[in-house]
Amino acid sequence: MPVLQLDGIRKTFNPGQPNETEVLHGIDLTLHRGEFCALMGPSGSGKSTLLNLIGLLDRPSAGRLLIEGHDTGALDDAGLTRLRGRSIGFVFQYHHLIGAFSALENVMMPALLAGGRPDAAMRARAAELLGRVGLAAKRDQPVGSLSGGQQQRVAVARALAMRPALILADEPTGNLDTKSADDVFALMRDVNRADGTSFLVVTHDPRLGARCDRTVRVVDGKLVEDAA
């Protein structure tokens, strides 16, 4: 069963208004377990819009969107929230980390939001994840005091907290220097290879795109796939 399946996804903003615009004109995409896929396309083409739909943060205007076989059109908001928490991890450029909280507390956040208790087991799991991204020594530091690359590593650890099948990353290396960008990308690739987690990564960087299994592009509201 694919991790992600999109059939004829459309998105119209401001429907019925004079400024109505259809940004996505029928997107088809199937992503299998363990695939690492780049999502590219010009500025304003609709990449973030598409990622928001796949991340169940917004609903398509038409089409079918399945996550791990679950037809999301049949779910109410509570059902979407549950599926999102269980199946999807997010790594965004402006990481949505809480700067005053420690690295450990930030990585515990998804489990806390899912109703877990902040017990020794949860702390141990968060500490293990921070070790995995090379930040064991920084676990008690406020995230706001870490470098951009270190913060993005915390974001990767946090995305892994609920063992998602799919990680969505929106320009995860966009604000990093070349060395930090390469390190964060390599980390995501390691996770992908070790755990079989699927990744869909928005990037403007053709260098990173070339290191993915596949590249798909939003062009004029449709998705086209680069030749393998």
Ligand SMILES: Nc1ncnc2c1ncn2[C@@H]1O[C@H](COP(=O)(O)OP(=O)(O)OP(=O)(O)O)[C@@H](O)[C@H]1O
């Ligand atoms: N909430 C909204 N209401 C109206 N229009 C929107 C909304 N969100 C996005 N758009 C429009 O949809 C189009 C696609 O935007 P989107 O942010 O998805 O592009 P993008 O490919 O991610 O761009 P970039 O690479 O610059 O981040 C743009 O024309 C944008 O103005």
